[in-house]
Amino acid sequence: MPTPTYIPLQTITLGSAASSVTFADIPQTYRDLVLVYNGNSSGARADTLINFNGDTTSGNYSAVAMDGNGSTTFSSTYLSAGTIDNVSKDIFTIQVMDYSATDKHKTSIIRASNSASIVRATAYRWADNSAVNSLTFKTQARDFTSGSTFSLYGIEA
Amino acid sequence: MIPLGILAAAGGAVAAAGSYDLLATEILTGTQATVTFSSLGTYAADYQHLQVRMVARSNRGDTDSYLYVQFNGDTASNYNHHYLRGTGSSVGSDVTSASYPSGILDINFLPAATAPSNSFGVATLDILDPFETSKYTTARTLSGQAGSGYSRIGLSSGAWRNTASLTSITFDDIFGSFVSGSRFSLYGLKAGA
Numbered sequence: 001m002p003t004p005t006y007i008p009l010q011t012i013t014l015g016s017a018a019s020s021v022t023f024a025d026i027p028q029t030y031r032d033l034v035l036v037y038n039g040n041s042s043g044a045r046a047d048t049l050i051n052f053n054g055d056t057t058s059g060n061y062s063a064v065a066m067d068g069n070g071s072t073t074f075s076s077t078y079l080s081a082g083t084i085d086n087v088s089k090d091i092f093t094i095q096v097m098d099y100s101a102t103d104k105h106k107t108s109i110i111r112a113s114n115s116a117s118i119v120r121a122t123a124y125r126w127a128d129n130s131a132v133n134s135l136t137f138k139t140q141a142r143d144f145t146s147g148s149t150f151s152l153y154g155i156e157a
Numbered sequence: 158m159i160p161l162g163i164l165a166a167a168g169g170a171v172a173a174a175g176s177y178d179l180l181a182t183e184i185l186t187g188t189q190a191t192v193t194f195s196s197l198g199t200y201a202a203d204y205q206h207l208q209v210r211m212v213a214r215s216n217r218g219d220t221d222s223y224l225y226v227q228f229n230g231d232t233a234s235n236y237n238h239h240y241l242r243g244t245g246s247s248v249g250s251d252v253t254s255a256s257y258p259s260g261i262l263d264i265n266f267l268p269a270a271t272a273p274s275n276s277f278g279v280a281t282l283d284i285l286d287p288f289e290t291s292k293y294t295t296a297r298t299l300s301g302q303a304g305s306g307y308s309r310i311g312l313s314s315g316a317w318r319n320t321a322s323l324t325s326i327t328f329d330d331i332f333g334s335f336v337s338g339s340r341f342s343l344y345g346l347k348a349g350a
Contacts (some may be wrong), residue, residue, distance in 0.1 A: 022177075065310060067245060067248075075245055097277075103275070107301070109300065121243070121301070131274060157179065
């Protein structure tokens with residue numbers, strides 16, 4: 001029996017600049033999460049850092065990215081101190097797969113872009129079997145600007 | 158809101174509640190070489206596109222394995238496939254139909270036995286117009302795995318050179334078997350009025 005899903009859980013629209021955004025108490029009734037971001041950060045281009053469950057432990061995150069900037073392609077890995085060095089461009093969509101499962105690390109895939117400079121795809125892994133109950137987004141020493149939106153959806157399986 | 162740019166979960170826009178349905182899920186409780194969704198014709202009247210969301214790992218004795226996607230049980234050389242892949246140090250692109258002709262291939266997705274414990278690869282597979290009989294069935298994936306020693310992020314697309322309406326999808330770990338905890342979920346995106 002088909003089950004309607006892709007359920008909107010919460011949208012955060014910033015009324016003023018903010019250094020971080022957190023989705024807390026994420027319900028465990030879905031299998032995947034999708035986060036859609038459309039916004040900007042103050043100052044020069046900044047990367048977005050993502051924490052699961054408030055975990056800032058160095059070495060618990062790893063990521064691999066693939067980029068095109070209009071003239072060349074490049075790929076790099078990120079092992080930041082307790083965070084994932086995702087891109088904070090104009091838009092990104094994150095698929096957090098099996099976020100409520102407790103038998104595996106949490107691997108996600110991202111599509112991100114800044115129309116002025118780059119298009120990127122990223123895979124990242126949080127090396128923890130815990131279910132994800134919160135997501136925190138930060139930018140590197142900058143703020144998300146007013147009007148930035150973060151929308152979270154749940155997908156059943 | 159009808160999805161913009163086909164399937165939202167592949168990284169585009171967002172589907173509206175009521176337009177995106179869970180149709181079936183397989184969560185493995187033991188090793189299994191293949192996973193098949195069958196009798197898909199029952200969805201033809203209601204859905205325009207399909208999506209599969211996958212979380213998987215292989216028992217192959219290596220860092221990674223390869224995944225075939227086969228339609229209607231066809232294992233002949235009726236597929237095209239190409240990919241764009243980032244390894245952490247370089248970006249490459251290739252056509253793989255010559256070496257692996259028997260399915261649409263994803264080579265960025267399946268960590269295997271020597272990959273870090275509990276690490277799984279993930280992918281979204283969009284299958285466009287699978288029930289239309291005037292065109293080949295075309296698919297695309299966004300897939301990846303991240304971890305020490307072996308990381309991949311990839312975009313790929315492929316076509317099954319057959320105009321038949323889709324009746325089954327088979328996922329084949331061609332060098333090993335999917336391990337327990339691997340998950341394959343099938344979704345349908347409804348057609349507009």
